[in-house]
Amino acid sequence: MSTTESASNYDSLEQMPVRQLLESINNEDKTVPLAVEKAIPQLELLVNATIERLQQGGRLFYIGAGTSGRLGVVDASECPPTYGVPHGMVIGLIAGGDAAIRKAVEFAEDDEQQAWKDLQEYDITNKDIVVGIAASGRTPYVIGGLTTCRENGIATGCIVCNAGSAVAAASDYPVEVVTGPEFVTGSTRMKAGTAQKLVLNMLTTSTMIRLGRVKGNKMVDMQLSNLKLVDRGTCMLMDELQLAKPEAAALLQKYGSVRAAIDAYNNGLPS
Incomplete structure:
Protein backbone atom coordinates (compact mmCIF):
# COMPACT_ATOMS: atom_id res chain seq x y z
CA MET A 1 0.00 0.00 0.00
CA LEU A 211 14.60 34.18 -16.10
CA GLY A 212 15.12 37.75 -14.85
CA ARG A 213 11.55 38.42 -13.74
CA VAL A 214 12.58 39.68 -10.29
CA LYS A 215 14.83 42.66 -9.48
CA GLY A 216 16.38 42.53 -6.03
CA ASN A 217 13.43 40.94 -4.27
CA LYS A 218 10.67 42.79 -6.13
CA MET A 219 8.09 41.64 -8.72
CA VAL A 220 8.98 44.39 -11.16
CA ASP A 221 7.05 42.82 -14.05
CA MET A 222 3.78 42.20 -12.17
CA GLN A 223 0.56 43.20 -13.89
CA LEU A 224 -1.05 46.29 -12.37
CA SER A 225 -4.50 44.73 -12.34
CA ASN A 226 -5.96 46.28 -9.19
CA LEU A 227 -5.46 49.21 -6.84
CA LYS A 228 -3.50 47.14 -4.32
CA LEU A 229 -0.93 46.22 -6.97
CA VAL A 230 -0.75 49.79 -8.27
CA ASP A 231 -0.01 50.93 -4.74
CA ARG A 232 2.60 48.17 -4.33
CA GLY A 233 4.24 49.24 -7.59
CA THR A 234 4.26 52.86 -6.47
CA CYS A 235 5.95 51.90 -3.21
CA MET A 236 8.55 49.90 -5.16
CA LEU A 237 9.42 52.99 -7.18
CA MET A 238 9.54 55.18 -4.07
CA ASP A 239 11.99 52.74 -2.49
CA GLU A 240 14.11 52.06 -5.58
CA LEU A 241 14.34 55.61 -6.93
CA GLN A 242 13.90 57.60 -3.71
CA LEU A 243 10.88 59.44 -5.07
CA ALA A 244 7.92 61.03 -3.33
CA LYS A 245 4.66 59.16 -3.73
CA PRO A 246 3.02 61.55 -6.24
CA GLU A 247 6.06 61.44 -8.53
CA ALA A 248 6.34 57.65 -8.25
CA ALA A 249 2.63 57.21 -8.97
CA ALA A 250 2.84 59.45 -12.05
CA LEU A 251 5.88 57.58 -13.32
CA LEU A 252 4.15 54.21 -12.90
CA GLN A 253 1.02 55.43 -14.64
CA LYS A 254 3.03 56.77 -17.58
CA TYR A 255 5.14 53.66 -18.21
CA GLY A 256 2.74 50.93 -17.08
CA SER A 257 5.13 48.69 -15.17
CA VAL A 258 7.68 48.97 -12.40
CA ARG A 259 10.51 47.76 -14.62
CA ALA A 260 9.67 50.13 -17.47
CA ALA A 261 9.39 53.04 -15.04
CA ILE A 262 12.76 52.28 -13.46
CA ASP A 263 14.44 51.93 -16.85
CA ALA A 264 12.89 55.16 -18.10
CA TYR A 265 13.94 57.10 -15.00
CA ASN A 266 17.50 55.74 -15.06
CA ASN A 267 17.79 56.56 -18.77
CA GLY A 268 16.66 60.14 -18.21
CA LEU A 269 13.37 59.80 -20.06
CA PRO A 270 10.61 62.29 -19.14
CA SER A 271 8.36 61.40 -16.24
Whole structure:
Protein backbone atom coordinates (compact mmCIF):
# COMPACT_ATOMS: atom_id res chain seq x y z
CA MET A 1 0.00 0.00 0.00
CA SER A 2 1.23 3.50 -0.80
CA THR A 3 2.08 5.66 2.21
CA THR A 4 -0.52 8.27 1.25
CA GLU A 5 -3.19 5.56 1.54
CA SER A 6 -1.91 4.04 4.78
CA ALA A 7 -3.90 4.38 7.99
CA SER A 8 -3.85 7.67 9.85
CA ASN A 9 -1.74 7.99 12.98
CA TYR A 10 -4.94 9.10 14.72
CA ASP A 11 -8.26 7.35 15.33
CA SER A 12 -11.71 8.09 16.74
CA LEU A 13 -11.54 11.49 15.07
CA GLU A 14 -15.26 12.07 15.50
CA GLN A 15 -14.79 11.94 19.28
CA MET A 16 -12.08 14.61 19.39
CA PRO A 17 -12.93 18.13 20.56
CA VAL A 18 -12.24 20.88 18.06
CA ARG A 19 -9.03 22.05 19.78
CA GLN A 20 -7.58 18.53 19.64
CA LEU A 21 -8.55 18.18 15.97
CA LEU A 22 -6.84 21.45 15.08
CA GLU A 23 -3.69 20.74 17.08
CA SER A 24 -3.41 17.24 15.63
CA ILE A 25 -3.81 18.46 12.05
CA ASN A 26 -1.24 21.17 12.72
CA ASN A 27 1.22 18.64 14.13
CA GLU A 28 0.93 16.59 10.95
CA ASP A 29 1.31 19.70 8.79
CA LYS A 30 4.59 20.54 10.53
CA THR A 31 6.18 17.46 8.95
CA VAL A 32 5.53 18.62 5.37
CA PRO A 33 8.35 21.18 4.95
CA LEU A 34 10.83 18.60 6.25
CA ALA A 35 9.66 16.15 3.60
CA VAL A 36 10.01 18.85 0.93
CA GLU A 37 13.53 19.63 2.14
CA LYS A 38 14.62 16.05 1.45
CA ALA A 39 13.45 16.40 -2.16
CA ILE A 40 15.38 19.60 -2.92
CA PRO A 41 18.19 17.81 -4.83
CA GLN A 42 15.56 16.28 -7.15
CA LEU A 43 13.73 19.57 -7.45
CA GLU A 44 16.93 21.37 -8.41
CA LEU A 45 17.28 19.13 -11.47
CA LEU A 46 13.68 19.80 -12.50
CA VAL A 47 14.06 23.56 -12.05
CA ASN A 48 17.23 23.66 -14.13
CA ALA A 49 15.58 21.64 -16.90
CA THR A 50 12.58 23.98 -16.83
CA ILE A 51 14.72 27.12 -16.97
CA GLU A 52 16.67 25.75 -19.93
CA ARG A 53 13.52 25.07 -21.95
CA LEU A 54 11.79 28.33 -21.13
CA GLN A 55 14.95 30.26 -22.05
CA GLN A 56 14.77 28.59 -25.46
CA GLY A 57 11.15 29.58 -26.00
CA GLY A 58 9.59 26.41 -24.66
CA ARG A 59 6.68 26.11 -22.24
CA LEU A 60 5.97 24.45 -18.91
CA PHE A 61 2.89 22.21 -18.80
CA TYR A 62 1.28 20.68 -15.73
CA ILE A 63 -0.98 17.65 -16.00
CA GLY A 64 -2.94 16.28 -13.08
CA ALA A 65 -6.31 15.17 -11.73
CA GLY A 66 -8.40 16.27 -8.77
CA THR A 67 -6.57 18.32 -6.15
CA SER A 68 -3.26 17.80 -7.94
CA GLY A 69 -4.67 19.09 -11.21
CA ARG A 70 -6.25 22.09 -9.52
CA LEU A 71 -2.97 23.01 -7.85
CA GLY A 72 -1.25 22.96 -11.24
CA VAL A 73 -3.93 25.18 -12.76
CA VAL A 74 -3.61 27.64 -9.87
CA ASP A 75 0.17 27.82 -10.15
CA ALA A 76 0.04 28.33 -13.92
CA SER A 77 -2.66 31.01 -13.66
CA GLU A 78 -0.65 33.01 -11.13
CA CYS A 79 2.52 33.29 -13.22
CA PRO A 80 1.33 35.99 -15.69
CA PRO A 81 0.01 38.49 -13.10
CA THR A 82 2.93 37.88 -10.75
CA TYR A 83 5.78 37.94 -13.25
CA GLY A 84 4.32 39.53 -16.38
CA VAL A 85 5.00 36.47 -18.54
CA PRO A 86 2.69 35.48 -21.43
CA HIS A 87 -0.32 33.38 -20.48
CA GLY A 88 0.93 30.56 -22.70
CA MET A 89 4.27 30.11 -20.97
CA VAL A 90 2.95 28.02 -18.04
CA ILE A 91 -0.16 25.95 -18.74
CA GLY A 92 -2.13 23.81 -16.29
CA LEU A 93 -4.26 20.94 -17.60
CA ILE A 94 -6.67 18.95 -15.44
CA ALA A 95 -8.34 15.63 -16.19
CA GLY A 96 -11.92 16.34 -17.15
CA GLY A 97 -11.17 19.82 -18.50
CA ASP A 98 -11.87 23.20 -16.94
CA ALA A 99 -15.20 21.99 -15.55
CA ALA A 100 -13.22 19.71 -13.21
CA ILE A 101 -11.63 22.73 -11.54
CA ARG A 102 -14.87 23.35 -9.64
CA LYS A 103 -16.59 19.97 -9.71
CA ALA A 104 -15.12 16.48 -9.87
CA VAL A 105 -15.58 14.71 -13.22
CA GLU A 106 -16.10 11.03 -12.53
CA PHE A 107 -13.45 8.65 -13.86
CA ALA A 108 -11.72 11.39 -15.88
CA GLU A 109 -8.40 10.52 -14.27
CA ASP A 110 -8.65 6.90 -15.45
CA ASP A 111 -8.19 7.69 -19.17
CA GLU A 112 -4.55 7.07 -20.08
CA GLN A 113 -4.94 8.63 -23.54
CA GLN A 114 -6.62 11.91 -22.65
CA ALA A 115 -3.63 13.86 -21.32
CA TRP A 116 -1.78 13.47 -24.61
CA LYS A 117 -4.89 14.58 -26.49
CA ASP A 118 -5.14 17.62 -24.21
CA LEU A 119 -1.47 18.46 -24.77
CA GLN A 120 -1.81 18.15 -28.54
CA GLU A 121 -4.39 20.94 -28.50
CA TYR A 122 -1.49 23.22 -27.55
CA ASP A 123 0.79 21.91 -30.33
CA ILE A 124 3.27 20.59 -27.79
CA THR A 125 6.83 20.08 -29.06
CA ASN A 126 10.17 18.84 -27.74
CA LYS A 127 11.00 22.43 -26.75
CA ASP A 128 8.49 22.07 -23.90
CA ILE A 129 8.57 20.28 -20.55
CA VAL A 130 5.62 18.46 -18.97
CA VAL A 131 5.31 17.98 -15.21
CA GLY A 132 2.82 15.45 -13.89
CA ILE A 133 1.31 16.14 -10.49
CA ALA A 134 -0.10 13.11 -8.67
CA ALA A 135 -0.05 12.53 -4.94
CA SER A 136 -0.52 8.78 -5.34
CA GLY A 137 1.91 8.50 -8.23
CA ARG A 138 -0.41 6.11 -10.02
CA THR A 139 -2.97 8.33 -11.80
CA PRO A 140 -3.55 6.88 -15.32
CA TYR A 141 -4.18 10.31 -16.86
CA VAL A 142 -0.74 11.44 -15.70
CA ILE A 143 1.12 8.20 -16.40
CA GLY A 144 -0.26 8.03 -19.95
CA GLY A 145 0.56 11.66 -20.66
CA LEU A 146 4.14 11.43 -19.39
CA THR A 147 4.79 8.13 -21.14
CA THR A 148 3.65 9.46 -24.50
CA CYS A 149 5.63 12.65 -24.01
CA ARG A 150 8.81 10.65 -23.50
CA GLU A 151 8.06 8.59 -26.59
CA ASN A 152 7.94 11.86 -28.51
CA GLY A 153 11.16 13.27 -27.09
CA ILE A 154 9.49 15.72 -24.70
CA ALA A 155 11.11 16.24 -21.28
CA THR A 156 9.06 15.08 -18.32
CA GLY A 157 9.02 15.71 -14.59
CA CYS A 158 6.65 14.99 -11.73
CA ILE A 159 5.64 15.87 -8.20
CA VAL A 160 4.50 12.80 -6.28
CA CYS A 161 4.09 11.90 -2.61
CA ASN A 162 4.96 8.21 -2.68
CA ALA A 163 8.32 6.60 -3.38
CA GLY A 164 8.91 4.34 -6.37
CA SER A 165 5.72 5.24 -8.24
CA ALA A 166 4.72 4.65 -11.86
CA VAL A 167 4.50 8.41 -12.42
CA ALA A 168 8.08 8.85 -11.21
CA ALA A 169 9.20 6.01 -13.48
CA ALA A 170 7.71 7.89 -16.46
CA SER A 171 9.59 11.08 -15.55
CA ASP A 172 13.03 12.32 -16.50
CA TYR A 173 13.06 14.59 -13.47
CA PRO A 174 10.97 13.04 -10.67
CA VAL A 175 10.39 14.92 -7.43
CA GLU A 176 9.25 12.56 -4.67
CA VAL A 177 8.01 14.22 -1.48
CA VAL A 178 7.02 11.38 0.82
CA THR A 179 4.54 12.92 3.25
CA GLY A 180 3.27 9.75 4.91
CA PRO A 181 -0.25 8.94 6.10
CA GLU A 182 -2.86 11.67 6.14
CA PHE A 183 -4.74 12.83 9.23
CA VAL A 184 -7.92 11.56 7.59
CA THR A 185 -6.82 8.33 5.94
CA GLY A 186 -6.26 8.80 2.20
CA SER A 187 -7.27 12.49 2.14
CA THR A 188 -4.37 13.69 0.00
CA ARG A 189 -5.81 17.20 -0.25
CA MET A 190 -4.16 17.65 3.15
CA LYS A 191 -0.43 16.96 3.66
CA ALA A 192 0.23 15.75 0.13
CA GLY A 193 -1.60 18.74 -1.36
CA THR A 194 0.33 21.10 0.89
CA ALA A 195 3.62 19.52 -0.20
CA GLN A 196 2.68 19.83 -3.86
CA LYS A 197 1.79 23.51 -3.40
CA LEU A 198 5.13 24.18 -1.71
CA VAL A 199 7.04 22.45 -4.51
CA LEU A 200 5.09 24.31 -7.19
CA ASN A 201 5.87 27.59 -5.43
CA MET A 202 9.55 26.70 -5.43
CA LEU A 203 9.55 25.52 -9.04
CA THR A 204 8.01 28.57 -10.69
CA THR A 205 9.44 31.16 -8.29
CA SER A 206 13.00 29.90 -8.80
CA THR A 207 12.44 29.64 -12.54
CA MET A 208 11.05 33.16 -12.88
CA ILE A 209 13.87 34.63 -10.80
CA ARG A 210 16.45 32.93 -13.02
CA LEU A 211 14.60 34.18 -16.10
CA GLY A 212 15.12 37.75 -14.85
CA ARG A 213 11.55 38.42 -13.74
CA VAL A 214 12.58 39.68 -10.29
CA LYS A 215 14.83 42.66 -9.48
CA GLY A 216 16.38 42.53 -6.03
CA ASN A 217 13.43 40.94 -4.27
CA LYS A 218 10.67 42.79 -6.13
CA MET A 219 8.09 41.64 -8.72
CA VAL A 220 8.98 44.39 -11.16
CA ASP A 221 7.05 42.82 -14.05
CA MET A 222 3.78 42.20 -12.17
CA GLN A 223 0.56 43.20 -13.89
CA LEU A 224 -1.05 46.29 -12.37
CA SER A 225 -4.50 44.73 -12.34
CA ASN A 226 -5.96 46.28 -9.19
CA LEU A 227 -5.46 49.21 -6.84
CA LYS A 228 -3.50 47.14 -4.32
CA LEU A 229 -0.93 46.22 -6.97
CA VAL A 230 -0.75 49.79 -8.27
CA ASP A 231 -0.01 50.93 -4.74
CA ARG A 232 2.60 48.17 -4.33
CA GLY A 233 4.24 49.24 -7.59
CA THR A 234 4.26 52.86 -6.47
CA CYS A 235 5.95 51.90 -3.21
CA MET A 236 8.55 49.90 -5.16
CA LEU A 237 9.42 52.99 -7.18
CA MET A 238 9.54 55.18 -4.07
CA ASP A 239 11.99 52.74 -2.49
CA GLU A 240 14.11 52.06 -5.58
CA LEU A 241 14.34 55.61 -6.93
CA GLN A 242 13.90 57.60 -3.71
CA LEU A 243 10.88 59.44 -5.07
CA ALA A 244 7.92 61.03 -3.33
CA LYS A 245 4.66 59.16 -3.73
CA PRO A 246 3.02 61.55 -6.24
CA GLU A 247 6.06 61.44 -8.53
CA ALA A 248 6.34 57.65 -8.25
CA ALA A 249 2.63 57.21 -8.97
CA ALA A 250 2.84 59.45 -12.05
CA LEU A 251 5.88 57.58 -13.32
CA LEU A 252 4.15 54.21 -12.90
CA GLN A 253 1.02 55.43 -14.64
CA LYS A 254 3.03 56.77 -17.58
CA TYR A 255 5.14 53.66 -18.21
CA GLY A 256 2.74 50.93 -17.08
CA SER A 257 5.13 48.69 -15.17
CA VAL A 258 7.68 48.97 -12.40
CA ARG A 259 10.51 47.76 -14.62
CA ALA A 260 9.67 50.13 -17.47
CA ALA A 261 9.39 53.04 -15.04
CA ILE A 262 12.76 52.28 -13.46
CA ASP A 263 14.44 51.93 -16.85
CA ALA A 264 12.89 55.16 -18.10
CA TYR A 265 13.94 57.10 -15.00
CA ASN A 266 17.50 55.74 -15.06
CA ASN A 267 17.79 56.56 -18.77
CA GLY A 268 16.66 60.14 -18.21
CA LEU A 269 13.37 59.80 -20.06
CA PRO A 270 10.61 62.29 -19.14
CA SER A 271 8.36 61.40 -16.24
